[in-house]
Amino acid sequence: xxxxxxxxxxxxxxxxxxxxxxxxxxxxxxxxxxxxxxxxxxxxxxxxxxxxxxxxxxxxxxxxxxxxxxxxxxxxxxxxxxxxxxxxxxxxxxxxxxxxxxxxxxxxxxxxxxxxxxxxxxxxxxxxxxxxxxxxxxxxxxxxxxxxxxxxxxxxxxxxxxxxxxxxxxxxxxxxxxxxxxxxxxxxxxxxxxxxxxxxxxxxxxxxxxxxxxxxxxxxxxxxxxxxxxxxxxxxxxxxxxxxxxxxxxxxxxxxxxxxxxxxxxxxxxxxxxx
Amino acid sequence: xxxxxxxxxxxxxxxxxxxxxxxxxxxxxxxxxxxxxxxxxxxxxxxxxxxxxxxxxxxxxxxxxxxxxxxxxxxxxxxxxxxxxxxxxx
Numbered sequence: 001x002x003x004x005x006x007x008x009x010x011x012x013x014x015x016x017x018x019x020x021x022x023x024x025x026x027x028x029x030x031x032x033x034x035x036x037x038x039x040x041x042x043x044x045x046x047x048x049x050x051x052x053x054x055x056x057x058x059x060x061x062x063x064x065x066x067x068x069x070x071x072x073x074x075x076x077x078x079x080x081x082x083x084x085x086x087x088x089x090x091x092x093x094x095x096x097x098x099x100x101x102x103x104x105x106x107x108x109x110x111x112x113x114x115x116x117x118x119x120x121x122x123x124x125x126x127x128x129x130x131x132x133x134x135x136x137x138x139x140x141x142x143x144x145x146x147x148x149x150x151x152x153x154x155x156x157x158x159x160x161x162x163x164x165x166x167x168x169x170x171x172x173x174x175x176x177x178x179x180x181x182x183x184x185x186x187x188x189x190x191x192x193x194x195x196x197x198x199x200x201x202x203x204x205x206x207x208x209x210x211x212x213x214x215x216x217x218x219x220x221x222x223x224x225x226x227x228x229x230x231x232x233x234x235x236x237x238x239x240x241x242x243x244x245x246x247x248x249x250x251x252x253x254x255x256x257x258x259x260x261x262x263x264x265x266x267x268x269x270x271x272x273x274x275x
Numbered sequence: 276x277x278x279x280x281x282x283x284x285x286x287x288x289x290x291x292x293x294x295x296x297x298x299x300x301x302x303x304x305x306x307x308x309x310x311x312x313x314x315x316x317x318x319x320x321x322x323x324x325x326x327x328x329x330x331x332x333x334x335x336x337x338x339x340x341x342x343x344x345x346x347x348x349x350x351x352x353x354x355x356x357x358x359x360x361x362x363x364x365x
Contacts, residue, residue: 056336060286061279080289081342118290146335189338191328191361195354198341236335 002096002170005043005274007251008036009180009214009244011267012052012125018084020129032260032269033129039258039271040130046174047093047137048130049100049167050123051160051243052181053145055080057120065112066151067159068142069104071097077119077127085128090119093139096170100141103166109159114142126181143246145182145239153226156242157219160249180247182240183267184210190236201266203234208261210241211268217255219248235266278331284309284319285336288343295343322346324356 010033020030040048057080059065074089104111123140130136141163143151160178167176185203187193194200201207213222223245231238251272258271287294287309297305306316318326322340334357340346341353 056282056286056333057290061282061333081292081295120290147333188335189341189357190334191357193354193357195358196350198338198350198353 002172003175005175006177007272009270010126012122012181014082014121037130044175045177047176049139050179051246052122052140053240066144068112069101070114070117075117075119077124078121079118080120082121091137093137099170143242145242150228150239153223153245156246157223157249160246164250178250180243182243185234185266186237187235204263206234207263211261215259281332282336285339288339322348325359
């Protein structure tokens with residue numbers, strides 16, 4: 001059976017690849033991603049299953065899924081002109097994707113299937129930093145975190161639990177790590193951006209609060225607090241927290257081995273040891 | 276959500292480099308490829324962020340107008356336009 005070896009959470013700020021290119025791997029951002037990357041490398045990760053929210057690039061309002069699992073063999077990225085990154089075709093994990101798709105459907109979810117897609121920065125920035133040698137396969141599991149109505153936090157937590165069980169039952173020798181991509185407080189392009197930038201962090205206290213919950217393993221409390229209204233109060237992409245909540249569902253009662261908060265930037269970095 | 280075509284325009288800016296180049300070059304084929312009303316097109320051409328947001332444009336997608344410099348928008352103009360709604364609401 002497949003083995004789950006680690007879980008990690010990271011932001012996907014599109015300016016970060018260029019920033020680290022300019023400032024070097026010893027910059028704060030470079031070191032934070034490097035710490036998380038080493039956790040994945042040390043345990044020999046073959047496949048990264050990433051809970052993610054597309055930024056209306058891979059999908060659009062003509063047909064916007066609340067939950068989607070790509071079954072394609074590979075996908076090009078980035079599709080949204082993010083600077084400072086090498087565009088490439090990322091190998092996906094169609095065998096595992098079929099297991100997840102059928103497993104979730106059997107458990108009562110309604111995931112959409114995507115047999116052809118391209119990837120935006122919300123997936124590609126984490127891959128840029130976490131897999132620079134480009135050896136991992138990727139399975140993004142898309143949750144709608146941007147366009148209300150958002151999925152319920154409790155459903156996302158349950159989804160994570162079920163995805164973990166499906167992976168553990170997958171007949172494969174591969175080592176699988178889980179990831180969450182996204183911020184806790186961030187407004188992009190909306191009325192609560194900063195006075196001199198296209199983005200802003202409207203609610204750094206929410207970042208600190210969420211981070212405290214994550215550190216302490218207080219998932220039930222966080223799920224109860226993470227209503228659509230509360231997450232949107234933290235910014236128009238505040239629903240990305242749902243990706244972390246899905247990850248927490250998979251993580252269970254474990255507390256993070258690594259946790260670094262950047263409240264002023266709206267996000268945190270975390271890693272959980274699995275065994 | 277009430278501005279599908281404006282959102283489509285802003286989505287295409289992000290994911291379609293040919294569309295983006297055509298729009299920035301003022302190419303009529305690119306501009307005409309999204310069925311905008313005259314008012315919508317005028318607002319996009321002049322990067323009237325306040326008007327676009329007031330007429331239902333998705334705020335996240337609106338930021339692509341700034342990212343790619345449609346209508347010569349500056350960060351000051353963008354911020355003033357999008358935040359004018361906060362002022363309206365006191």
